[in-house]
Amino acid sequence: MKTEQNTTLMYILLVIAQILVCNFINVGPYVFISILPAIILCLPPTIPCILLMLLASVSGLAVDWLAEGIIGLNMASILPVAFIRNPLCRLLFGREHMERGENFSIRKNGISKVAAAIVICQALFLAVYIFLDGAGTRPFLFCLSRFAASLLCGCLLSLPVVNMLTSNER
């Protein structure tokens, strides 16, 4: 029960942190920092996919509403991450963990597998985000540079977030 309360609280705090990052940390046009994919990735595996997508939609909408300005952008980008979260975890961390309802952690599964999960989620999120944000008006090279720089920053920032959210898993 305590763990569940901690997860919920941590989840809310991280969404607020994401809102603050979007509002106050402006690195430039080439870098977009987001920890939303990491938050969705670390939600307990017992949450069914549909609920996960609803939670992702609410989080994305909250960020859109309170930070970004274009409502629907973060929501549309985070939904694919929520959709593939469970199959991705089953693929990378094994079916048994998911069936037992255990979350992954860097200590238990190794940094390479966790990093791979973060990279995939971040890449999917950023691909959709940059595609929709550009709306066909930005040059391909700009989008590619933005994607690469944002992926690097997002992954580096997501690692401690994932570590913090899954630190209870031993």
Add this chain to the structure above:
Amino acid sequence: MSGKGNIFRILSNAAVFILLEVAALIMLRNNGRMQDIWISRGVRNFQAAVWGGTEAVRDYFSLRKENDRLAEKNHRLENLVREYRQLTGIDIPADSADDISGRFRFTHARAVKVSRNKQHNYLILDKGTDDGIKELSGVITDSGVIGIIDAVGERYSYARSFQNSGMTVSARIGSDGPVGEMIWDGVSSNGAVLMAIPLHIPVQPGDTVYTSGFSSIFPADIPLGITGEATVINGSTYNIQVTLFTDFSSIKYVTIAENNDDEAIKELENRDED
């Protein structure tokens, strides 16, 4: 979980995902000007592709109807031209199956069934007694003789095909050449033999063969084919190979020619026999 349960779960997840994603895109469209233009353009392109595709499919499936309509219209125009020629007395061009004598009544028909692989081939046409079709009417096209109506039902008629070992057509070489009987060669879909051409008449390969008009079934001067090699039979006549203009493997629309004077001719013939 069972296989069915898994499939249902995947489908429901996908449905919810699509629903939420569409909702997000609608919100995005309503709130971002650039996104609005971009998404609207994408939606228009998609709609255009879908509409274009469905239109192409509809066009494809309505081709038969359109062909029927055009064939019917073509037949009406041919009749108009025929009437005009009758009124003005303009000669018939040698490359058409028109008749300006007024002896024949023409009805357009569609072949609903055509047999091709037998020695006694036949056609089923979509016109019958309801359309005024009578037995022993000729079945023709602009490029040749197709057959003779043998039996008539209310809505359909049965025609003996020219590709029938028992059928002959009276034919003439050129506009005023010798007349003989033409039969199917029994082998190819466009081959025939013109028989009993007298030896003393010179025949060149490449001459056009027409209906003679001596039969009461077919109008005169319908182009039938081109002469080919000639063979001497019993030292007295030629048999000449003819390559027909009509390809029997692609017959779809035909014209039924009914002789208006048929009754009068038969009456005369009967009187002579008596």
